[in-house]
Amino acid sequence: MTWHVMLEVVRDGPVPLGAQIADQLRQQVERGLLTPGTRLPSSRQLAKDLRVSRSVVVEAYEKLTGEGLLESVRGSGTRVAAHADTRIRKSVVLVDRAVPRVRFNLLPGTPNPATFPHREWTTSYQRAVESARWQGLGYPPLLGVDRLRTELVSYLGRVRGVLGSPDDTMVTGGFAHALGLVCAALRELGIDRLAVEDPSHDRQRQFIEENGVRTVAVPVGPDGLEIEPLYASGVRAVLVTPSHQFPLGVPMSPQRREELVRWARDTGGWIVEDDYDGGLWLEQRGRHLALQPTGPDRVIYAGTASKLLAPGLRLGWMVLPPRLTALMERVRVRRDLGCDGLMQLAFADFLRSGMLDAHLRRMRTRYRAQHSALMRAVERCLPAATLVGPVAGLHAYAVLPEGVDEEALVDRALGLSVLIKGGRIFHDRPHTARPGLVLGYTALGRSGIEEAISRIGQAYEQQHGGICRAS
Known part of the structure; x- marks a missing residue:
């Protein structure tokens, strides 16, 4: 044609x-x-x-x-x-006025759709359709298709160190679905408050509240979630991102992990681990495995294919402490009838064939190059900013000097056709937090990253003068 x-x-x-x-x-x-x-x-x-x-x-x-x-x-x-759709809805960034079209979208959290392994996924899905029997075409088990749960346990064990059994693994429609089930289960256990990291995802906090559970902000330090404020809060459940904290990027230290599990055992509490971009550690050393093996009896481990492949697949999973499995099934039977069976069979094939491993190997190489381009661009065009945290995942966090008007900088960048999120929105008390930027860099090519950061540098220069160096 x-x-x-x-x-x-x-x-x-x-x-x-x-x-x-x-x-x-x-x-x-x-x-x-x-x-x-x-x-x-x-x-x-x-x-x-x-x-x-x-x-x-x-x-x-x-x-x-x-x-x-x-x-x-x-x-x-x-x-x-x-992702070139520049007609971003105003609720994404600004509340009071419409957002103009942009050339450079640096919002965090979504892989570049151009990197999706179309051919390999089509192969797996075709095999799923051809081999589908009752579990693929009928109502799937509430925990998920047996074949996928078996493959997930094998994959998560060798890649993330997760200890689990297919009998205690539940397939979900992404992390939000899993979190909604967890909130319902916590209420069944008489728990109506959930500690969350400060800073953490603002929309996630809103989602938890809308599911009938109050959130309690607990600060994050250099080693991860602070334990003393967690004890002082009196909560009996906490949501953490220990391998690559969102948005700061800091990994939870081994000692802090042990302290967190000790808190759970001391208080009879539960830890919900959001391993949202597990498998995308980009540094050559220091890879952090999941928190779950430190306390499999107290940790609800949750992962998703959204960052590894694409959010449109709506695939997630939980590895549950055995004593919670029956409760989670009872909660779920009142809410839905399971996830797409054919999609589960396709993902099981994708795991078993090694195609996910091969895809992530390619993505890590690509993302390392893009992160290097980001570092060079920030050093050259926005030297007042400091990138913090390890090289991992789909975003980087840039700390700005005290006194910078973060909101004005985001607005000025938007006027230069760059869409970014400031860091303060993720804090429980935004006005007391240090200014920063959350930079989602994986959806752009290296030249696009450099141009986008150059424009942010121009926006900074408009505010402060003489700070952006020429290329």
């Missing part, structure tokens, strides 16, 4: 042909004329339409792919990137 796009080039002008093509495509994306997912002509076809060399078109496509505006999917050609 032939695809068309309206472009014109001036052969005798001062601007190179490739730059003309890239500039026109970029403008059409920014104006919304080319919407996310729109398929573009092949480089060969567009070169023929414009009567230019194919290498000129390839150069333009590669430039825009590096900026994150286009994505090349094997077997599907070149498309406008799904």
Whole structure:
């Protein structure tokens, strides 16, 4: 099939042909004329339409792919990137006014959809359809399809150190689904308060409250969640991100992990471990395994495919302390009838075949390069900021100097077509927190990262003067 796009080039002008093509495509994306997912002509076809060399078109496509505006999917050609939708709803960042379209989206937490292993996943899903019997086509068990629970226990044991049994493993529709079940189970146990890290995800705190459980903020220090305030709070359950704390990125130290499990045993409390990006540790050393093996009798371990593959799969899991399994099943039977059986069988095949391991190996290599690009860009263009925490996951946390107007900086960056989140929104007391930025860097190519940070540096310079160094 032939695809068309309206472009014109001036052969005798001062601007190179490739730059003309890239500039026109970029403008059409920014104006919304080319919407996310729109398929573009092949480089060969567009070169023929414009009567230019194919290498000129390839150069333009590669430039825009590096900026994150286009994505090349094997077997599907070149498309406008799904995350290039600049019409962000105002509830994402600002409350009082609409958000203009942006070129650079640095919101944290979502992998680049262009990296999804389409061919491998299609292979696994086809095998699932072909092999499906009752568990794939009928109502699945509440705990999940047997084949997937078995594969999950094997995978989590060798990759995250998790101790568990298929009989105490539950498949969920992502972490939010799992957290809703946990909140209901806590209420059944007579627990109506859940300690959360300070800072932590603001929407997660809201979700917990809406599920009938009050949140109690407990500060995070250099070694992770502070234990003395946890004891003082009197709570009997706590939600933590010990391997890569969100948003600060600090891992919980081995001593702090032991102290946390001791708190749970002393108080009869429960620990909910959100291992939200487990498997995406990017440093060569110092990898942190899950907290769960330190106290499998007191830790509810929860993971998800959202950061490893794609949030659209709606796949998550919990490894439960055996004494809670029956309770979680009773809670669940009142809320839903299980998760997509075919999707579970496909993911089981994806795990068993080693394709997830291979995919994550590729992603770690890619993300290391992108994080290195981020570090260089921050050092060059935003030297007043300091990146903290290890190289891991899908975001980095940048601490800003005291006195910086974080909200104004975010607004100025937005005016330069860069969408970022300030760090204060994640704190229980935002106005007392030190200013910072949460930088989701994995959805952009390296040139896009550099351009985005350069624009944030320009925004900073507009506020403070002379702080952004030229490239």
